[in-house]
Amino acid sequence: MDSVRLDPSDNVVTATRALAADAEVEGIATAGLVPSGHKVATMAIAQGEAVRKYAQVIGYASQDIAAGDHVHTHNTEFRNTEADYEFSTDLRPVAMVPEDQRDTFMGYRRENGSVGTRNYIAIVTSVNCSATAARMIADYFTPDIMAQYPNVDGVAAFVHGTGCGMAGDGDGFEALQRVMWGYARHPNHAGVLMVGLGCEMNQIDWLLDAWGLKQGPLFQAMNIQNVAGLRRTVELGIEKVAAMLPLANEAERTPCPASELKVALQCGGSDAWSGITANPALGYACDLLVAQGGTGVLAETPEIYGAEHLLTRRAVDRAVGDKLIGLISWWQDYTTRNRGSMDNNPSPGNKKGGLTTILEKSLGAAAKGGTTPLTGVYKYAETVTAHGFTFMDSPGYDPASVTGQIAGGCNLVCFTTGRGSAFGSKPSPTIKVATNSEMAARMSEDMDVDAGTILSGGVSVAQKGRELYEMFLAVASGEASKSEAQGLGDYEFVPWQIGAVM
């Protein structure tokens, strides 16, 4: 196949290799050279008419375009539509799978009804000042010791660089407290030990009070200053975790409906193929999951910037759409205050790769979210309660974004990458999807799925999407993803740090 069509209604397709003049694309002869990754018109587009890709308007013909013409910045222009927000005007009905026919996976059903895909004991830190203590506690539990607890996936320390030298209220503080609460309550955690220093801004006691967390056999908290030093803290922490292990080991996997899956949709190190192969395939998998009553969580607000008006049209109601617009305004202010910019316009490199407008670029990122209605919009690290396709505010930066998604309750992560990534996460495992076969082969020990076969192997987006969805069920049931088997996830916990470090 020399081209990829992303929707039947599109009037352009994307060349999967450099095409000479008179090459055939969907039965039409190309009018001239078309570089790999660039677009070809499959019908005439008169000046002023819309150019459509992803079933969306990505721009307007700035001159008459003939079938077979190369479509790019020389004949396509962007028109800013950002003020024209519409709500719920593009709600495509979802053919829900009847409850009694739904797929299942083998999960850990917790007392509060939530479902885990893994069974960890977590050591959650409030501040960098307790980082070494937490690592030393976790390091004590060697593979030899853990062999006695075959149902426990490990003792994981969640250590970070913030928690003090920050304002004690406002966006940054609230985001950090949501992250801590989210990890403290994550369904992939059988037991949790919180470790602080004692005098930090991000007080564990405040968190317990504010969120109504109560200590018990599987939830404990302590501070180095109260316990009186590092060595005693490490010893006491080891005792506390050791007491949790037999209890945690009692957990067993049972069949749980796919509706209990919350999948973090993520991309990092994107390339020109991300929006053509891996992201649409992940979007298809998300659609399948949503039809099962499950949840997909798109994030990375700066990367959907410019396409937010398309997501508001998919919002189930005005309130959900307004939340998304609120996030966009917040980000404009945040980046301006920090002397950055939300400018997501295609870079020279993007343009060289075939991306013509900001809309096309953002649609490529948003493609991970499929086509179903947007059922909820959440703050960073906020608990995702809606089922269906949802959005969570976060930076694009991979570890910070995934940390928020996991804190929000995601029990699985699916991560597309073009340049290649060695990302992995705990307590929820990451499945990595390559956008191109060259990188998939080169980094074969890191990539779970090669979506590059959509370009070269005659595999459809739907087929690849189904493969991904099946992998969700397998990995959720305990099969190790490649990053998980490699032991990644101990150093990728990065709460989004907003605001001044003081």
Place this chain on the structure above:
Amino acid sequence: MDSVRLDPSDNVVTATRALAADAEVEGIATAGLVPSGHKVATMAIAQGEAVRKYAQVIGYASQDIAAGDHVHTHNTEFRNTEADYEFSTDLRPVAMVPEDQRDTFMGYRRENGSVGTRNYIAIVTSVNCSATAARMIADYFTPDIMAQYPNVDGVAAFVHGTGCGMAGDGDGFEALQRVMWGYARHPNHAGVLMVGLGCEMNQIDWLLDAWGLKQGPLFQAMNIQNVAGLRRTVELGIEKVAAMLPLANEAERTPCPASELKVALQCGGSDAWSGITANPALGYACDLLVAQGGTGVLAETPEIYGAEHLLTRRAVDRAVGDKLIGLISWWQDYTTRNRGSMDNNPSPGNKKGGLTTILEKSLGAAAKGGTTPLTGVYKYAETVTAHGFTFMDSPGYDPASVTGQIAGGCNLVCFTTGRGSAFGSKPSPTIKVATNSEMAARMSEDMDVDAGTILSGGVSVAQKGRELYEMFLAVASGEASKSEAQGLGDYEFVPWQIGAVM
């Protein structure tokens, strides 16, 4: 002793325990109750006259104060003097020790002339995406393997949460690059391996170009994407470090003058005694070091806020003083932009502890810097080239501040704490000083020095300062500080993150 005098010219002393009326303080009877940590007038201070502590004006009598009176907010007012900057008007001559009589320590003299106090191999990461790779490389070098290289202190991985999802220029980017450069070139590192992902904003190649770093047997760089995946990167990294170890092991300690010591002056978890005991003692040690031609590096700009005009009077010239004022302006803007505040006024808790004005509070922090002229002011993580007492811009937050000081070349850290801290650092060891004997006893396994004996044990600030200075020489020569012996320092590398995470 029931009181502490911080300077012969002061007209107040600080009560070291709660004093009843008619208690004797320097031969004067107290007029009423004086809480522990609060001030007592040792002579009459007429309304409008200056109240002096630390040989500085900390406020003005708002009514007539008699000898023996409790001096606090009820009879003392603050007058804002911030516009009245003077330069070089308080330059106290330093009695320099002649070069042939200077103290020495046993250090590692490097080829470029710099002197290390430790001999590590460092794995420096450009981005969180290479964090696990770096840790896995370092973890390979177990104590068994390292036993073959007795002159090498360890293989340390410097891993962090930033490096991408950030602007590629501006304050934040420049600060991160300075940190990387500072660790790459640190005299405590015999060899350095830099590990990146490949597509991150904080490109290793740019750094090597910009700073003129050349690869060689003891300086290597690599990216996961080029090496093709995590496992191969870890294997190659292990090979590269293994090749460095025999070379690094050739380094030997030789006598080096104390003028080669650069000591990071730091405090964290301060209490009401910090400014009375540990900080003045550290200031005295800094004065001794400066007389030897050595360097003290004060930092934590928000904590000296309100006392910067006293530091400009100590500036060796106008340019040095102007740099400090520039930092203060930058911070006012930074915190305002981030909806925080530079307000360092005594909190209700501070006031309860006896601190009356912002000046008194900031002087307590600045006391770590002693009394000698301010010879240089540096950006965060900038190489400190001046000898003498210097200042580096940084947040107060301990790990971020110390990371900047070490990047600036500090080969030793001295850290005062009142509440108690379990901080430690690599590659430069941290000496911890307790401000009070109660905490020193409670956290005895973490505290190297108890400065609380200034209150209770009849020890003078000068005696405690000399004890600290002697410890500088011992620890610089290889004696392990307590935090070092405990193995701290692998998780406390926290580059200051300035600007939006995108």
